[in-house]
């Protein structure tokens with residue numbers, strides 16, 4: 001590739017990544033609030049946001065409220081991640097367009113989970129369709145549905161075990177509780193990842209995510225104990241660990 005066409009390609013990839021950042025911000029701004037693809041409104045004054053103002057991260061024209069830090073971080077990081085995938089594409093038969101699509105989807109999952117601690121079922125539904133399609137094409141239908149079913153089933157079992165444990169522990173202390181040890185969004189996300197990775201890779205992925213989550217929460221607990229801010233049953237979000245495990249598996253297996 002000549003120097004000039006390389007430069008043009010780099011700019012095009014970065015622009016694509018910036019566009020993906022805008023799309024991730026759009027989903028994260030409207031979906032948790034309205035649960036559908038509604039027009040963007042200022043989160044402060046509820047006036048409609050002009051498209052160009054929105055894309056360029058400009059403040060609201062009506063009330064001057066600036067966009068969130070998350071919006072700036074997402075539109076700054078997505079171009080770099082898009083470029084990184086182009087430079088180091090996942091091995092195997094995953095085309096770059098599919099890899100970019102997965103980056104977009106999982107960025108939406110990650111950002112909404114980060115801000116609202118939920119994985120929306122609308123997003124999981126789209127993920128299940130994506131996962132089933134990509135999984136069947138890469139690994140065949142059998143591996144795909146086995147992976148989806150077992151990914152969902154294993155995490156569902158852990159979800160109920162966690163609930164039992166929290167109830168039992170609260171009962172011992174004479175408390176009522178509606179806390180959960182594991183979010184249901186993590187269960188549906190495991191199903192989606194299971195479809196995509198197939199069986200047995202989703203089993204390895206779950207094991208890896210749980211170990212990683214255990215290590216990080218252990219360190220976090222030690223930190224709380226050392227700083228004397230310990231409180232039992234601070235729920236640990238597993239979504240980031242599931243996503244990290246899935247990304248590593250895409251490269252290793």
Ligand SMILES: [Zn+2]
Pocket residue numbers: 042043044045046047060061062063064065
């Ligand atoms: Zn406003």
